[in-house]
Amino acid sequence: MNKINIGIVAHVDAGKTTVTENLLYLGGVIKKAGRVDNGNTVTDSMELERKRGITIKSSVISFNWKNVKINILDTPGHADFVAEVERSLSVLDGAVLVVSAVEGVQAHTLMLFKVLKKLKLPTVIFINKLDRSGANYKRVIEEMKKVLSPNIIGVQNAHKQGTHELEVERPYSYNSMGEIIESLCDIDDKFLEAYINDEKIERAYVKQRIQFKARDAKLYPVLIGSALKEIGMQDLMEAVVKYLPYSKGNEESMLSGVVFKIDNSKMNNKKTYVRLFNGKINVRDKLSIFGKENDEKVKRIDALLNGRNLESETLRAGDIGILYGIKGAKIGDIVGLRDKKIKAINLAEPVLKAKIIPLNEHENIRLYEAILMLAEEDPLLKYEASEDQKDIYLNFFGEVQMEVVKAILESKYNIKVKFEKALTIYKETPQKAGTAVTHIFTAENPFYAGIGIKVEPIKRGEGIKYVSDVTTGYLPKTFQNGIEDGVYEALTQGLYGWELTDIKVTLIHGAFDSVMSTPAEFRNLAPMVLMEAVNNAKTQLLEPLYEFELKINEEVCGRAISDLTRLRAKFDNPIQLNKDILLQGLIPVNTSRDYNLEVASYTGGKGMFVTKFYGFHEIQFKLGETREKHKIDPLNKKMYIMYKRNVLKR
Template sequence: MEIINIGILAHVDAGKTTVTEHLLYKSGSIKKLGRVDDGDTQTDSMELERSRGITIKASTIAYEWKGVKVNIIDTPGHMDFIAEVERSLRVLDGAVLVISAREGIQSQTRIILEILMQMKIPTVIFINKLDRMDADSQKVIDELKTEMLVKLVPIHKAIDEGTKNVRIENTILDNYVDEDVYEILSDLDNSILKKYINEEAITFEEVWQSICKYSKEGSLYPVFMGVALSGLGIEELLDGINKCLPTTNNCGEGEVSGVVYKIARSNDNQKLAYIRMYRGTIKLRDTFKVMEGETIDKITKIQVFRNGKLCETNKLMGGDMGIISGLNHFRIGDIIGSPNEKIKNPSLTRPTLRVKVSVHEKENKNKLFNGLLELAEEDPLLECDIDLIENEVYISIFGEIQMEIIKDLLSSKHGIDLNFSEVMTIYKETIIQKESASANMFGRTNPFYAAVDFEVEPLKRGEGLKYVSQVSSGYLSKSFQNAVEEAVFQTCRQGIYGWEITDVLITFKDAIYDSVMSTPSDFRNLTPMVLMEAIYKAKVKLLEPIYEFHLKVPNEAGSRVVVDLQNMRATFSETGSMDNQFYIKGYIPIETSKNYNIKLASFTEGKGIFYTKFYGYIDLPEDVIKSKSKYGLDPLNKRKYLLQKSSAIKN
């Protein structure tokens, strides 16, 4: 059977989960429709999802339609859970992007569509909620064309839109082709271009085949319409997914290759690895180890998604998705078997907010640590920092909704009552110039049986932290080399001001060891002192996270928003006016623009729109200093560092 692995994506409240529910129902995979408002949909299975009416975790389910199996990943629509969307995108063959006909293109819609276009993931667009008052599908289409520069072909036309009597006409399928469609297809299809120029007849079959072909390539976006809540347009969408998105054969041949795209826990706390298989077959009792790892895991259970249910089986074949038990050392992103060129690595954003977590009862500290580590296993971007000296815990988050969910999850699952400190922005550190530092064995400030030499060099913004060893593994053994590398990345988690170090190339230049006395611990303990000395000499500067923004307001509010944005240290890339709307595009610090969307809605009576998406880090003005308390030992304070290390060694 052919398989399509798709994601259902949308801005929050566009109707994404309702679309998924009706695809399952119309295909016959479920016998009873659930509703988000009633908390009984198939994909929102967590109690918190049912009570809040939002998707928090990406969930996978499957249906069959006309001989094709479709695995669906229903993703969250709220920006605070964008990491769930990112992890889903890497394993998709195609996508369905749901847009509300009333609200139109919203912030999350823009972010998702941009990344779908960049990754060339074939996508079908479904304009939902045609029955809502003020629904305007044509406005959505125009916005997609003019603002997102999308090449799209409307398959449907809405009649009596904005009323309960709304219906759809299949323009393309009823052999009615608008002139715009010929022009769009002519840009992609030379055979249609030739006939169009020569004014030759172009058959409906040629048009439809061209739409399907270029949709499967990710060059064209067919647009379907309907009302998911009533089922209008769902059958047409089922056909569209089969025809316009690429299929893969369920083939078990070749070397095993798959990837873990989600980690969860069963009711009895067993680790569950969600796998997308690309080729080969994995079977019960097969053994695998994480790439470059040593520990071997044995598969104890395999489940596949089938017609709205999970079914236990004895194998999982290439092209399909499933849940594997027994891979206890595997994490999200780990490869099963050998790598595959089809595995994508999108990077939509990183958490830019940080908050301290505390508990009311001291005896719950261990519960808190364990609960957060379990959540971090399911969401690697949560990034827990545990200060064992001060006995404090910090987590990195995307927003306050995510913070509320974390609190609810730990309360319901572990019985922990949490407190959060005020949310702070996450800054980063980098260096200004190239420098080096070294330590001689048995030097005055080096009690370790090791000597190291490091060089640090600034990189371009956004390149991250890179490490290179120029020390031959034939000279310095793998265990010593690993100890140095681990210490380098651990040390760079907090720099001079306490923030993570980035955009730096660290080169391990030289080393000396004693063949009898030296241990990996000597190199692990010495590395932080020497590396931080080099970073200190290279002069550190701070970086702040910024958004790329797009603001639209009525013309009369234009002068006020310009002043507001200037006060928030925004920089403008484009300004203008269109249809009595003043717009500005540019970049703005996250710290200064917190909650500006609420302020904007207030003085524009809800007419102002402030879209933002994470852009990256830029230099913080020199007169602004942002620091945070450090946890653990500070290698720059060599006297205290050595005293504590010596004490630990003696103990």
């Protein structure tokens, strides 16, 4: 049986989950399509999702249609969960992009389409909600051609849109063929040549060219309808198997797959979701995880079959399945060998940080353990904790994600929490090279270890590089591992309280006592030496930047340019798009956190302000923020040593 792994993506309130429910209904998985308003949808299985009416976690479900197995990933629609969407799309064969016929292209639509285009993912577009007042599918198609891609082609017509009497013609009807041929001539050179040469253009040939281009992600066919009224859904289903490529994979090739989702909803029953590109996995197989030393034994496999997860003996190439017993796997891990089909993606990075506090002060440890579980399911939910786990900080994409984490902790773990005011995340980097050496057996060093460290700045965006100029023959590997652990731990808190980045750390000296030294002695000393070197180098504050696109009517262009200047944005000359203006550039995260609301206000909801994390850039100290240090500062050597020797308790 052929297989297709597809994702359903959309901006908020485009009707994505209702579309998914209708596809499951047509596929025979459910007896009736659920409704978000009624809280009875299949894919939004979390109580929190049903309560809020939004998708929070990607869910996977399968059904068959005309001898094709279709695995559907229903992905979140809110911008705060864009990383979950990118992670899901990276393992798929194609996608369905849902757009509202009333609201049209939204800022999040543009963001999603950029991801689809970057991944070269074949995509079918479905314009939904044609029955609603104000619906205009032709206007939306023209808007998509301008904003998303000129290679968008509608294949259907509708009548009485915006009413309950909505009628949608079948694709390639007699009434729509003229527009389809005209649009295809603009997109397909081979078709244009045949048209110019007066060759006879059969309907079958038009369908063939659109199918060929669509499966190669060089054309995006548009279907129309109303999921709520169950209009146009069968046409969409047929478009999925017609325009999206089948999953390819060789069971006899070397094993290659990727972990894209982890579910810890049931204690001691970790579910590891894997998309398998090549090879096959059997129960009791030992799997190698790329880059990790220890193999993992598969204790059980669940196959996705007709809306259910059924125990199976084998997961085969091209399919998605759930593995049990894989304790050490993390999201993004490669199972077996890296295959060229595994897409490399740069996930968005959280830009906000907030301290999380349990309302019951005695639940700190329980909260810390719950955060560990949540972070395993979402690798971008980074956390920091003080040595005693009393102070816990989480990184976020936005306020909605903060509310969701708060609700999950209460509903799933019975822990009520509050957040302090969210801060924009800054970082630090060395201004110049700095060196520090602490020798063994000296009065100021109570640890049985000697360490020398050099720090220096490196190119922006390169992160952290750690190297050792000390041979393992001179300083044993176990002691060097202790130093490295201590260095990485200390790098989370610089001179101004922010994480250090774009830094090269070199171990230049090491000394030990053959009787008294342990890896822990080196691990404890390393932060003191590292931070002394950092203090000698001094640090430069870095602020996070968004890459932005602002599309507004030309009448408010002056206001927009004035705003961007005030917000310290750097942008190119305006681009004229008929009566609209497009402005592109870089803008600080801290100054633009709520600017999308301003744009919506002064454009009457018609403007679009789309942002994507770009990176960090130097900033004058007076324009940035410092942060209270949440761990014992190694530069305060007396207090740090007392803490490490268990004399001082926070």
